Amino acid sequence: MVEVGTLLNIFYHILIMDNKEFYEFKKQLKFLSKIRGRHTELVSVYIPAGYEISKVAAQIKDEQGTATNIKSKGTRKNVLSALERVMQHLRLYKNTPPNGLIIFSGNISEDEGNPKIELYTLNPPEPISVRIYRCDQQFVLDPLLEMIEDKRVFGLIIVERGEASIGLLRGKKVELLKHLTSRVPGKFRAGGQSSVRFARLREIAADDFKDTVGETANEIFLAQPNLEGILIGGGGYTKYEFEEGEYLHHELRKKILGVADTAYTELFGLNELVDKSAGILENLDITKEKDIVTKFLKELIKDDSLAAYGEKEVRKYLEAGAVDTLLLSEGLNKNRIKIKCGSCGNQTEKTETDEELFKLEQQISSIQCENCGNLSLNIEEKVDLLEELADLAQEGSTKVEVISTETEEGSQLLRAFGGIAAIVRYRL
Ligand SMILES: [Zn+2]
Structure with missing residues (x-):
């Protein structure tokens, strides 16, 4: 469960965005996160889009049956009332809304003898994918909190002489989108070629490879409207040549945040690059402030x-x-x-x-x-x-x-x- 303090931070952070609906959603989340049941009597229901409402109604009916066994008279009454409110609300729908349906209901009164059963529904900004029924002392909000997490996007490139990996960091998730290998001839010389001529060919091939990496990265990164920055990694000197050369689109070059030494390529290497750049990413917020x-x-x-x-x-x-x-x-x-x-x-x-x-x-x-x-x-x-x-x-x-x-x-x-x-x- 996310602490309310953390939630406040997330909330204020995202407040910076302009979208009114998104803002409302976060405000509701913040409100709901503060509600604590006196007992296990707060009901959360998540229904993904396309799921049959009648099946959920059948489950709530079952839960009503189970709830009649709750020993404490007060809790039993509150849970049954909450479930009844959920049932009534479900009747308003023939189909689930496009992003799914979320219902919270329960006794929010802090006064033991004086229950106040409320029902809240939320319109999530993204489709929900989980189906949840839970009766607890708090409403289940984690799947919704994920929606308002850091959604910044960073471009990631690991470039070596003969190999490159290109990916994205979205929030906390690292994705590998393209792995490239070059046809730079190996160090051993093919028979019959002079060593000078061969070294020259290797240079041309290596340069061609950086061009290819640049073109591929341009294609991926320019398609990201919210790209905040680019991190470059690699084990050798190639990463510096790539950073300084004109391989990336000029708009993307302005977004290069730093270069880090990495030992690996592919997804493992991209994760390594993100870890090594933690300081840079942290400083971004501070610099902005x-x-x-x-x-x-x-x-x-x-x-x-x-x-x-x-x-x-x-x-x-x-x-x-x-x-x-x-x-x-x-x-x-x-x-x-x-x-x-x-x-x-x-x-x-x-x-x-x-x-x-x-x-x-x-x-x-x-x-x-x-x-x-x-x-x-x-x-x-x-x-x-x-x-x-x-x-x-x-x-x-x-x-x-x-x-x-x-x-x-x-x-x-x-x-x-x-x-x-x-x-x-x-x-x-
Ligand atoms: Zn007065």
Whole structure:
């Protein structure tokens, strides 16, 4: 099971993408990941596209029978209610939706004697391939979490004098797509040829081979719209010749991230290349973060600066839909809360640290409403400030960048600018 903390990181990471549907999906996942059953009473049902709904309904019916044997009266009642909700929901479908059907149901109430049976369905961004029925203390989310994992693509080339392997790294998966061998003549000389002439022929053949490797790699890599970079490996000097020469398409040459020494070829060698380049791949994120903060700092000192910072100012720009890039520090540990008066309905919003929020929760019953003076204030909603601002950004099609505090630039963003900054489209 993925930790909620990890999930948050994945969530914020992918927030950077613009796709609204994808964003919604992740938001739902995050919400579901926080739900814990008091007992084993949360039902997860996954149905791949094309699977017969009636078969699933028959299985749920069986499970209803089994559930009648649950000893604890409360749990039994909750599981049966959850299964009944699932059955009702299944009746809405003749066929599974194109990406499959996912249903979660169960008691989400934290109050033992006061159950609240809810049902959630998700529309996954990719087709699901697993069929799952499970009743547990948590909803089964792993197959969906895989969908939002790192999906970056890197090109991989191992090039030796007589052999080359070309593949891709997608997320964490390494694929070998092409293995090439050259017809470079071996070191022993064919009878009757002078050694000088033979060496020359070997050179030409080796060069032809690098051309072939380049052409093959171009074909594969140029077809990848999201190719982030290229890693080159090999045991000998050929990899450097390949890196420096004009074998790859000029657009691809710009994407070369590094060259590593490797001992193997084919899939094993490609994996070795990825392992040896771990530092390079890690640095990519850090470099990107540094670049964004630096861009903001440069903007800040310009005469007609398009930089804004601090929660209040940035919020103003976000509400106007005028933010191009929003920078949020990962270290921003604050909450956005909505307070509502039960008497007059007056609503206020404020930002509080965890400690301030804790204090407020203790004291809220003794705080007067600033509108009517009654003691009936309630905390209606509390959300992570980072999340709330990112949500606001999504409405204005703003790019959201979550910046770690691991770099000097990143900690400066938190220290000097309160962890909230923006590059705006125009001044208000
Ligand atoms: Zn009031």
